[in-house]
Amino acid sequence: MNTTDAVTFWDGVHAARPAATDPPPNGSLVDLAADLPPGAALELGCGNGGDALWLARRGWHVTAVDISAVATERLGARARSLGVGDRVAAECHDLHESFPRGRFDLVSAHYLHTPFALSRARVLRAAAHALRPGGRLLVVDHGSTAPWSWNQDPEAHYPTPREIAADLSLDPAGWAVERAEASRRLATGPGGRTAEVTDHILLIRRTA
Numbered sequence: 001m002n003t004t005d006a007v008t009f010w011d012g013v014h015a016a017r018p019a020a021t022d023p024p025p026n027g028s029l030v031d032l033a034a035d036l037p038p039g040a041a042l043e044l045g046c047g048n049g050g051d052a053l054w055l056a057r058r059g060w061h062v063t064a065v066d067i068s069a070v071a072t073e074r075l076g077a078r079a080r081s082l083g084v085g086d087r088v089a090a091e092c093h094d095l096h097e098s099f100p101r102g103r104f105d106l107v108s109a110h111y112l113h114t115p116f117a118l119s120r121a122r123v124l125r126a127a128a129h130a131l132r133p134g135g136r137l138l139v140v141d142h143g144s145t146a147p148w149s150w151n152q153d154p155e156a157h158y159p160t161p162r163e164i165a166a167d168l169s170l171d172p173a174g175w176a177v178e179r180a181e182a183s184r185r186l187a188t189g190p191g192g193r194t195a196e197v198t199d200h201i202l203l204i205r206r207t208a
């Protein structure tokens with residue numbers, strides 16, 4: 001499997017979803033960022049862009065990255081129609097191949113899972129290094145999947161937040177783990193279906 005397959009797969013996933021005019025943000029981002037002063041944010045695997053739009057409305061300048069041009073083009077159009085086009089830069093990157101430029105006060109990666117090759121440890125390590133001192137990296141992963149997810153592999157292993165942090169091999173003199181926990185939430189899927197799922201939440205702060 002290569003980048004072309006991954007682009008085709010994710011473009012297909014996004015194109016099959018209705019283009020929501022104002023998608024909601026992830027609750028874990030809202031919990032973390034509601035009290036943070038706005039700055040520069042990077043969102044990895046932005047999907048429908050609900051997080052980027054929520055941050056931009058709060059004054060953040062957001063670089064939102066996805067492998068799918070369907071996703072990034074939709075987000076750019078939504079941002080413009082919602083009046084925050086000047087605060088959202090939607091960029092198409094295969095994070096397996098390239099990482100956006102810049103220094104950030106917040107990097108978030110929500111459910112950055114894919115059936116294709118992606119060295120998440122390398123990507124998240126690059127994200128930690130792209131933080132300004134005092135900046136935070138928020139990684140929210142599936143700890144289980146909903147019945148409507150593309151990933152129904154019964155053998156799937158969901159690394160714990162501590163395992164994810166260990167894979168990043170960050171120098172404790174420069175980065176501190178602020179949160180590493182599992183959390184349950186009610187997820188809503190196609191047609192309004194709901195299911196309880198587990199999230200694995202990791203929050204790392206750059207201290208120096």
Ligand SMILES: C[S@@+](CC[C@H](N)C(=O)[O-])C[C@H]1O[C@@H](n2cnc3c(N)ncnc32)[C@H](O)[C@@H]1O
Nearest residue numbers: 010045046047066067068094095096110111114
């Ligand atoms: C499960 S979705 C999560 C989307 C969004 N973060 C959310 O919380 O709804 C994973 C996202 O990562 C993107 N993605 C998958 N592989 C990628 C890669 N190699 N580089 C950049 N984005 C990728 C997909 O297109 C998709 O939008």
